[in-house]
Amino acid sequence: MKGIAYLGPPGTYSHEAATIWGRLAGQDLFLACLDLPEALATVRDGRAGAAVLPVENSIEGAVNLTLDLVLETPELQVVGEVVLPIHHCLLSRADNLATIREVWSHPQALAQCRHYLAQKLPGVAIRPATSTAAAASQAQQRPDLAAIASTFAAGLYQVPVVATGIEDYPDNKTRFWILGQEALQHPGPYKTSLVVAAVANRPGSLYAILKDFAEAGINLTRIESRPTKKELGDYLFFIDCEGKATDSPLKDVLAGLKNKTSLLLVLGSYPCDGGAGHDR
Numbered sequence: 001m002k003g004i005a006y007l008g009p010p011g012t013y014s015h016e017a018a019t020i021w022g023r024l025a026g027q028d029l030f031l032a033c034l035d036l037p038e039a040l041a042t043v044r045d046g047r048a049g050a051a052v053l054p055v056e057n058s059i060e061g062a063v064n065l066t067l068d069l070v071l072e073t074p075e076l077q078v079v080g081e082v083v084l085p086i087h088h089c090l091l092s093r094a095d096n097l098a099t100i101r102e103v104w105s106h107p108q109a110l111a112q113c114r115h116y117l118a119q120k121l122p123g124v125a126i127r128p129a130t131s132t133a134a135a136a137s138q139a140q141q142r143p144d145l146a147a148i149a150s151t152f153a154a155g156l157y158q159v160p161v162v163a164t165g166i167e168d169y170p171d172n173k174t175r176f177w178i179l180g181q182e183a184l185q186h187p188g189p190y191k192t193s194l195v196v197a198a199v200a201n202r203p204g205s206l207y208a209i210l211k212d213f214a215e216a217g218i219n220l221t222r223i224e225s226r227p228t229k230k231e232l233g234d235y236l237f238f239i240d241c242e243g244k245a246t247d248s249p250l251k252d253v254l255a256g257l258k259n260k261t262s263l264l265l266v267l268g269s270y271p272c273d274g275g276a277g278h279d280r
Helices: 013-025 036-044 064-072 107-112 114-120 132-141 151-157 205-215 250-257
Strands: 003-007 030-033 048-057 077-085 089-092 102-105 125-128 145-149 161-164 173-180 190-198 220-227 235-242 261-271
Touching: 003 013, 003 036, 013 030, 013 048, 013 077, 013 151, 013 173, 030 036, 036 048, 036 064, 036 173, 048 064, 048 077, 064 173, 064 220, 089 132, 089 151, 102 107, 102 132, 107 114, 107 125, 107 145, 132 145, 132 151, 145 151, 151 161, 190 205, 190 250, 205 220, 205 235, 205 250, 250 261
Parallel strands: 003 030, 003 048, 077 261, 102 125, 102 145
Antiparallel strands: 048 173, 077 173, 089 145, 089 161, 190 235, 190 261, 220 235
């Protein structure tokens, strides 16, 4: 039975997203990986059936490494998504806040809890960790240390939750792509992810692509530019839109775009997750 690969160690938000996808896919075997390239490699070499990769965060924006890796791995497709609300917690074995000497977490999590740290733990040493899960592991070992991590990590490492919802932006969410070779059958609604490049760098070239979606009444949910790494000003565009690539009207729009683009790649059509983890 092939598992689901994710960016480890156990207890990360990626691990939590993997467990959500696992419930949908009927899978309970999970493989912690050192980095995102390794997570994809486990799927390519058959050690895992799917990999969970973060693709965007509502605060930090796109995860550029994921976008680049997906382009480098055309044999895999986006077969699903998980939108995970990110609620940071303060975890510690300390008796009270006054006995906490250090706070550890991933740099992004520390930055996202800046106001709480300034108000509740002024003067406490802030230490970067490789992940929120690694910080939770440290907090389990040292009672004078606190970690910023999830309740998922707190349960896994058996560290008490001192405070919940300490993030500066309560609506923080991370969207994860599920990369695999076999799509999960789901009634939908569906979303499709594409990569396009204009035929030439000339005025109106991007508009010529986007107007077809508008005229067909297809909603674009995201558009992100990435350099081709060839020339300055030479870009690819990652587009998410509503609908399934094999169904009209999106099917007809994609057929019409073949003569308007130098690159048109369908990364995958997959069931939407509106943020509730597919009714988890």
